[in-house]
Amino acid sequence: MAKKIVIDAGHGGDDPGTSANGIVEKDLTLKISEYLHKRFDELGIPNEMTRTSDVTLGPNDRPSKAQSFYGNSSDVILLSNHINAGGGDGAEIIYSLRNSDKLSNLIAQEFAKSGQNVRKYYQRRLPSDPSKDYYYILRDTPNNESLIIEYGFVDSTGDDVEQLKNDWEDLAEAVVRAVATYVGVPYSSGSSTTNSYVVKSGDTLWSIAKKYGVSVDELKEKNNLTSNALSINQVLLIPTVLEEVPEEIGEYYTVVSGDTLYSIANKYGLTVDELKSLNNLSSNLLSIGQRLLVKPTTTSTTEETYTVKKGDNLYQIALQFDTTVDALKTLNGLTSNLLSIGQVLKIPSSSSNEIVYTVVAGDNLYQIARRFGTTVAAIMSRNNLTNNLLSIGQKLIIP
Numbered sequence: 093m094a095k096k097i098v099i100d101a102g103h104g105g106d107d108p109g110t111s112a113n114g115i116v117e118k119d120l121t122l123k124i125s126e127y128l129h130k131r132f133d134e135l136g137i138p139n140e141m142t143r144t145s146d147v148t149l150g151p152n153d154r155p156s157k158a159q160s161f162y163g164n165s166s167d168v169i170l171l172s173n174h175i176n177a178g179g180g181d182g183a184e185i186i187y188s189l190r191n192s193d194k195l196s197n198l199i200a201q202e203f204a205k206s207g208q209n210v211r212k213y214y215q216r217r218l219p220s221d222p223s224k225d226y227y228y229i230l231r232d233t234p235n236n237e238s239l240i241i242e243y244g245f246v247d248s249t250g251d252d253v254e255q256l257k258n259d260w261e262d263l264a265e266a267v268v269r270a271v272a273t274y275v276g277v278p279y280s281s282g283s284s285t286t287n288s289y290v291v292k293s294g295d296t297l298w299s300i301a302k303k304y305g306v307s308v309d310e311l312k313e314k315n316n317l318t319s320n321a322l323s324i325n326q327v328l329l330i331p332t333v334l335e336e337v338p339e340e341i342g343e344y345y346t347v348v349s350g351d352t353l354y355s356i357a358n359k360y361g362l363t364v365d366e367l368k369s370l371n372n373l374s375s376n377l378l379s380i381g382q383r384l385l386v387k388p389t390t391t392s393t394t395e396e397t398y399t400v401k402k403g404d405n406l407y408q409i410a411l412q413f414d415t416t417v418d419a420l421k422t423l424n425g426l427t428s429n430l431l432s433i434g435q436v437l438k439i440p441s442s443s444s445n446e447i448v449y450t451v452v453a454g455d456n457l458y459q460i461a462r463r464f465g466t467t468v469a470a471i472m473s474r475n476n477l478t479n480n481l482l483s484i485g486q487k488l489i490i491p
Contacts, residue, residue: 095275096162097132097139098236100172100229101125105148110177112246113253117175118146120260123290124173124243127264135268135277138162155232169195169275170238171267172229181250183263184242185213188230189223191237195274199241201377202266208244208255241267262479273380276349291326300328302456310458343387347378360386369425371476396439400431415440418448422487451486466491 101121103109109117125141132139140161143149149157162168176184183203185196196213203210216226225231230238243263244252255263272279289300297308297320311317314329322328345356353376357367364376370385398409406417406429419440420426431437449460457468457480471477474491482488 094138094167096168097128097137097271098142098158098161098168098170099125099128099132099139100142100154100158100170102172102174104143104146107148110175110246112177113257115175115246115253115256117246120175120243120256121173122146124260124264127261128171128173128267131265131268132271135272135280137271137275137277151228151232154229158229158233159236164233164235166235166237168236169271170229170233170236171271172238172240174240174242175256176242176245177247178245179247179249180211180245181248181252182209182211183244184211186216186227186230186240186242187213188225188233188236188238189215189217190235195237195270196239198270198274199239199267202270202379203263204375205269205377205379206262206266207259208252208263208266259481269379273349279380289328289330291322291324291328293324295322296320297322300330301458306330306458343385344383345386347380347382347384349380351378352376353378356384356386362386398437398439400433400435400437402433404431405429406431409437413439416448418450418487422448422489447490449488449490451482451484451488455482456480457482460488460490 101118101124103118103121105118107118109121111117122143122145126144129139129141142154142157158170159168183200185199187193187196193213200210200213218224218226218231227240229240243260244256246253246256269279291300297311297317301308301311308320311328311330312320345360347356353364353367353373356362357364360367362370367373367384367386368376396413398413400409406420406426410417410420417429420437421429423438423440451460457471457477461468461471468480470491471488472480474489
């Protein structure tokens with residue numbers, strides 16, 4: 093039986109939920125819910141929202157509204173979106189007593205891939221009647237597969253505040269990936285060639301352009317703007333960097349249900365560590381539809397190597413081969429300047445036309461690509477980047 097989704101934006105109207113650090117729970121849960129609604133539509137998964145605006149839904153209204161769309165059958169998944177408070181850091185998922193932890197576990201895995209740590213996923217019982225769920229939205233939606241998703245803490249002393257403000261779409265997309273896997277729908281990253289952004293107080297075209305790695309002129313052209321003036325709640329279309337498709341850099345494999353790193357590595361004559369290194373993976377978690385590089389392209393140029401001997405240091409070796417210390421460290425995956433006798437170093441080819449650039453304050457991918465006559469997509473592909481975020485001091489290989 094095909095699964096259907098009900099998306100519940102927590103709080104609303106007279107009930108703002110928690111708030112701190114410029115984050116108001118009812119507003120962010122609505123944005124997350126609208127994003128999920130759009131993405132489930134794109135994937136062809138039937139879905140409805142309990143609220144589509146800033147309205148009040150009480151403890152009696154919300155469960156009945158949730159079940160007004162598809163009833164109380166077990167093929168309905170209810171996702172109730174919330175933001176946490178209390179000084180912790182990380183996501184939490186609460187699932188109903190009547191259901192297994194399978195979907196919660198998938199969401200936890202996808203949160204981890206998106207960079208959000210997960211404190212726990214768990215069940216909670218009503219103290220006065222331990223046979224019932226503690227939270228009314230789980231307790232009063234009988235038979236549905238109901239979950240509460242806490243995306244992070246508004247008052248976190250860790251990185252939650254930054255993630256909730258700037259990376260909430262990545263967190264919402266993690267939920268999309270998990271649900272698609274759970275219901276057996278092929279996952280794709282979206283059919284739209286643009287994203288949208290709702291202008292908030294303090295925004296400027298320059299700050300928005302920097303956030304998304306595009307230029308002010310591109311923003312203005314995309315939105316037919318004749319000036320730099322913006323108004324709060326104005327919706328801007330964001331040109332996506334994925335409009336520039338990089339050339340393939342080798343043979344890829346698309347993950348299907350049942351795959352593991354071991355099975356894929358074995359299929360292509362690799363070790364698990366080699367497969368993880370090729371794809372810059374930090375864990376063994378995979379998601380259906382994920383593309384893995386399994387065979388890099390080779391060139392006619394033989395890769396030059398150098399074996400470290402007593403007395404060598406990176407500066408001397410870089411000078412000897414007319415390259416830089418940063419280029420040597422990046423090519424060899426070095427995180428320090430320490431060398432050991434007998435260590436084999438790959439030497440950057442003088443014909444590769446690649447340099448290493450160190451990110452400074454104010455940089456974005458668009459500016460760097462323009463500066464070096466390449467594209468954002470080419471830089472992202474060469475450096476295995478999955479988003480446009482940069483950090484000061486970060487080393488980028490420029491093709």
